[in-house]
Amino acid sequence: MPVIEVTNLHKRYGDVVAVDDVSFTVEAGEIFGILGPNGAGKTTTVECVAGLRSPDRGRVSVLGLDPRRDATQLRERVGVQLQESQLPDQLRVGEALELYASFYRDPADPGELIDKLGLGEKRKTPYKKLSGGQKQRLSIALALVGNPEIAILDELTTGLDPQARRDTWALIEQVRDSGVTIVLVTHFMEEAERLCDRLAVIDRGRVVALDSPAGLVSSVAPEQRIRFRPSAPVDDRLFTDLPEVTSVQRTGGQVVVTGTGDVLHAVTSVLARNQIIAADLRLEQSTLDDAFVELTGHRPAE
Numbered sequence: 589m590p591v592i593e594v595t596n597l598h599k600r601y602g603d604v605v606a607v608d609d610v611s612f613t614v615e616a617g618e619i620f621g622i623l624g625p626n627g628a629g630k631t632t633t634v635e636c637v638a639g640l641r642s643p644d645r646g647r648v649s650v651l652g653l654d655p656r657r658d659a660t661q662l663r664e665r666v667g668v669q670l671q672e673s674q675l676p677d678q679l680r681v682g683e684a685l686e687l688y689a690s691f692y693r694d695p696a697d698p699g700e701l702i703d704k705l706g707l708g709e710k711r712k713t714p715y716k717k718l719s720g721g722q723k724q725r726l727s728i729a730l731a732l733v734g735n736p737e738i739a740i741l742d743e744l745t746t747g748l749d750p751q752a753r754r755d756t757w758a759l760i761e762q763v764r765d766s767g768v769t770i771v772l773v774t775h776f777m778e779e780a781e782r783l784c785d786r787l788a789v790i791d792r793g794r795v796v797a798l799d800s801p802a803g804l805v806s807s808v809a810p811e812q813r814i815r816f817r818p819s820a821p822v823d824d825r826l827f828t829d830l831p832e833v834t835s836v837q838r839t840g841g842q843v844v845v846t847g848t849g850d851v852l853h854a855v856t857s858v859l860a861r862n863q864i865i866a867a868d869l870r871l872e873q874s875t876l877d878d879a880f881v882e883l884t885g886h887r888p889a890e
């Protein structure tokens with residue numbers, strides 16, 4: 589059963605079409621990623637899901653409810669962490685959690701949540717004295733303090749150093765394992781690949797692909813490259829005659845064979861038949877970065 593259904597969503601700001609006919613569903617218990625370049629319409633889409641914006645057209649259903657009409661009911665069941673959430677400078681970590689917990693009927697225990705998010709030692713620290721990573725973890729805690737069934741997290745790890753980013757990923761996996769469905773907006777490929785069960789790639793307001801990270805890579809950028817140094821001179825035709833091979837290039841003493849399907853097996857078999865040894869053999873497969881470039885024409889962030 590989908591917990592979120594977005595159908596033919598449209599939203600424009602004046603002349604700018606931010607979301608142009610977006611549809612997707614999110615299943616219970618999954619981490620669903622919304623990936624796309626800057627300005628693609630990701631935030632606007634999740635704001636419509638969170639009930640913070642009204643769509644111009646289309647339908648959004650969250651837990652069977654309408655995010656605008658049924659906002660009061662959904663507030664208890666959907667936690668939202670939006671970009672750059674700002675809190676008053678002097679508000680302490682513990683106070684912020686207590687305050688937010690008071691907004692909910694059945695909140696999580698703020699103390700437990702603080703420990704779980706690794707903020708135990710910062711309980712009495714004012715917001716302005718937290719590091720970027722700590723602010724981020726606090727904003728996740730605030731999204732989770734109402735014990736939501738769905739958490740919407742926007743640009744979760746932007747601005748974090750690599751270690752803080754990894755820690756945050758581990759945390760999100762724990763949250764998912766506790767049964768919370770997560771919608772994650774990101775423009776980091778590694779984050780999408782590591783965390784998301786399924787992804788919608790959005791570009792210029794449209795969904796250009798929707799699949800698991802692995803499914804996306806194999807459908808959009810299925811090519812593999814095999815690099816090696818042959819032990820004896822070898823004719824390109826040996827490879828170009830193989831149906832799996834799309835091209836052969838030479839760089840220095842290296843042969844680079846590009847192809848699809850079981851190209852590795854095809855190439856190694858033909859080499860063996862010709863008694864050629866392939867030294868320094870490496871197989872390079874496409875990544876989500878390649879698929880992203882293919883789909884959007886943009887270089888991925890980082």
Ligand code: ATP
Nearest residue numbers: 601604605606624625626627628629630631632633
């Ligand atoms: P980013 O990754 O940079 O946050 P995004 O994919 O989340 O981008 P949105 O923030 O949804 O994209 O913006 C989509 C488009 O709508 C952009 O062209 C943006 O400039 C425009 N836009 C967003 N919010 C507003 C607003 N309040 N008023 C006018 N235009 C807006």
